[in-house]
Amino acid sequence: MGLQRILVTNAKGGCGKTTITTNIASYYASRGKTVRLFDHDSQGSSLAWINRRTADMEPIIGVDASKNSDHRLTRSWQLRVPPETDVAIIDSPAGTDISELVALFQENDSVLIPVLPSPIDIHAAAHFIKALLTSGGVRRKMIRVAVVANRVRKNTLMYYSLERFLFSLNIPFISSLRDTQLYARAIELGIGVAEISDSRNKIDLQQWAPIVRWLDTPVTQEIIPVTPLFNSSQR
Numbered sequence: 001m002g003l004q005r006i007l008v009t010n011a012k013g014g015c016g017k018t019t020i021t022t023n024i025a026s027y028y029a030s031r032g033k034t035v036r037l038f039d040h041d042s043q044g045s046s047l048a049w050i051n052r053r054t055a056d057m058e059p060i061i062g063v064d065a066s067k068n069s070d071h072r073l074t075r076s077w078q079l080r081v082p083p084e085t086d087v088a089i090i091d092s093p094a095g096t097d098i099s100e101l102v103a104l105f106q107e108n109d110s111v112l113i114p115v116l117p118s119p120i121d122i123h124a125a126a127h128f129i130k131a132l133l134t135s136g137g138v139r140r141k142m143i144r145v146a147v148v149a150n151r152v153r154k155n156t157l158m159y160y161s162l163e164r165f166l167f168s169l170n171i172p173f174i175s176s177l178r179d180t181q182l183y184a185r186a187i188e189l190g191i192g193v194a195e196i197s198d199s200r201n202k203i204d205l206q207q208w209a210p211i212v213r214w215l216d217t218p219v220t221q222e223i224i225p226v227t228p229l230f231n232s233s234q235r
């Protein structure tokens with residue numbers, strides 16, 4: 001397989017873009033892939049996470065791709081993906097403009113959109129996803145787009161609303177990640193939630209499995225429909 005490019009995006013801040021980016025990066029690094037993480041957010045949270053990784057961990061190459069960074073190299077050089085890269089992961093800032101995002105797309109990219117269970121987040125995501133899908137760039141460049149529910153609390157009305165919304169979209173809803181402090185702990189340690197030595201992460205591994213499966217499904221294959229963990233039949 002050639003270079004795999006994954007973009008994690010949403011117009012809203014705080015929905016879990018950096019959390020999902022870092023977990024995907026550590027997953028591929030742990031599988032021996034050469035991973036390059038492009039942080040387009042000037043806050044640099046993903047790069048800070050890379051910097052917290054210790055020498056015994058698999059390396060992840062961080063690229064400061066934010067507009068405000070004062071790197072001496074030209075921007076296009078900076079954003080170039082060297083051929084030895086297996087996986088390029090792109091973390092984006094809040095408020096990313098759709099046209100800017102579409103300009104970033106390359107053929108066969110995978111785009112993941114995390115959405116939180118809150119009325120404001122659902123409203124913002126509906127607007128963002130509609131704009132993205134009608135932009136033309138997604139179809140033209142054969143981009144795969146999927147949504148992930150994040151910070152989910154089981155048996156809450158808000159989660160049911162989110163699930164209803166995500167199932168109403170014309171794009172795959174591939175998993176629901178629960179709300180757990182293990183994510184903050186993993187960020188602090190420069191690792192993914194799967195690498196935390198705490199058996200309480202078992203459920204998180206299960207929730208990540210469909211995301212990884214979707215990412216690893218070659219574009220030409222049928223997408224395997226995944227039933228989210230807390231579907232309405234469990235009500």
Ligand SMILES: Nc1ncnc2c1ncn2[C@@H]1O[C@H](COP(=O)(O)OP(=O)(O)O)[C@@H](O)[C@H]1O
Nearest residue numbers: 013014015016017018019151178179180183184
């Ligand atoms: N599933 C989760 N469970 C608990 N906390 C989470 C989860 N996902 C994200 N967070 C926390 O929410 C905050 C925002 O997440 P972050 O990934 O930085 O969002 P973004 O990059 O979209 O702004 C962080 O403090 C992060 O630790």
Ligand SMILES: [Mg+2]
Nearest residue numbers: 017018041045
């Ligand atoms: Mg972020």
